[in-house]
Amino acid sequence: MAGIYIHIPFCKQACHYCDFHFSTSFKKKGELVEALKSELRLRKDEFSNTLVETIYFGGGTPSVLTIAELQSIIDEVYANYDVAENPEITLEANPDDLVGALSGAEVPSKNSFNAYRTIGINRLSIGIQSFFEADLKLMNRAHNAEEAKRCLEEARAYFDNISIDLIYGIPGASNEQWIQNIETALSFDIPHISSYALTVEPQTALENFIKKGIIDNVDDEKAEQQFHILIDTLEASDFVHYELSNFGKEGYFSKNNSAYWQGKPYIGIGPSAHSFNGAQRSWNVRNNSKYIKAIAENELPSEVETLTVTDRYNEYIMTGLRTIWGVSLDKIETDFGKNYRSYLLEQAKGYIDDEFLYLHNDKLQVSKKGKFLSDGIASQLFKLNL
Incomplete structure (x- = not known):
């Protein structure tokens, strides 16, 4: 879809x-x-x-x-x-x-x-x-x-x-x-x-x-x-x-x-709107007049970013930890490799020990204790060595 x-x-x-x-x-x-x-x-x-x-x-x-x-x-x-x-x-x-x-x-x-x-x-x-x-x-x-x-x-x-x-x-x-x-x-x-x-x-x-x-x-x-x-x-x-x-x-x-x-594709129409096709993100100019002018000339007034493997991993961590579906360790290994799975578990260990995160059915999820801090916790699990 x-x-x-x-x-x-x-x-x-x-x-x-x-x-x-x-x-x-x-x-x-x-x-x-x-x-x-x-x-x-x-x-x-x-x-x-x-x-x-x-x-x-x-x-x-x-x-x-x-x-x-x-x-x-x-x-x-x-x-x-x-x-x-x-x-x-x-x-x-x-x-x-x-x-x-x-x-x-x-x-x-x-x-x-x-x-x-x-x-x-x-x-x-x-x-x-x-x-x-x-x-x-x-x-x-x-x-x-x-x-x-x-x-x-x-x-x-x-x-x-x-x-x-x-x-x-x-x-x-x-x-x-x-x-x-x-x-x-x-x-x-x-x-x-x-x-x-x-x-x-x-x-x-x-x-x-x-x-x-x-x-x-x-x-x-x-x-x-x-x-x-x-x-x-x-x-x-x-x-x-x-x-x-x-x-x-x-x-x-x-x-x-x-x-x-869940990382599904979408098109963003209009000034400042963002789009995602699975591999790239793009965003339209944040200006109504410039947007209207470009479209009138049959041009898309957007910038495009091609996501690296690490970018996609980080985004999955951020969105997954915000939801009841959590972060699937199987998906991490399948989509990004065993080293990413090992890295995630290593980074998450302290948060699991402190009961901010927990593992259930091979999924990493945020506990009730950790929910208010989930975005900050997610950022600590990011992989930064691009």
């Missing part, structure tokens, strides 16, 4: 913590949509013998597109690729767009849940982040707590497959408030939750506010406490913690994201 990721680089306003590529100006939205469709045509030969099973609209904020714009992009995929009979088609959306569509407010999308379903979207990923007004204001989210709740209430009437994003480790947010956030989410019977620690990215408004003392710095100890609260609460409600930041009930794991973590 393979997937197509489509990056929509527009947002109504900038969240204080975000360092993704986006623009708050919609002047080039029409041109950008046409460029996305052109890139899909230009790259169709890359998946000439591959079945596309997932289509993912990410951003940015894809819910700022109109139904007609989304429909035209989906039509372009079907016209140029071999698409599975019932693909997973995910739309990332913000509550204010969805609620605005219901109330008839003047928002760029003017969509409805039923219209999304009509054009083939069957999974929503909604950026809730928090149900507390103070948190949303601190992060500069465009929606409020009431819109977040109303959005989920309405969405459940039309969609079964819904994921929401929640952020923990927010300065000033107590463990009790975090528990309330999780319980509020559970009250809507949402089958999938993606949850991330608030991270202070360079050159973001959040970093600037922390430096100036306007906002308290992120407390890593509090974030770790809230991470374990999240795990305990969701697992008690029949969620599977199948990836470090993702929890799903059986049958509701993200097919698109699971493919990334």
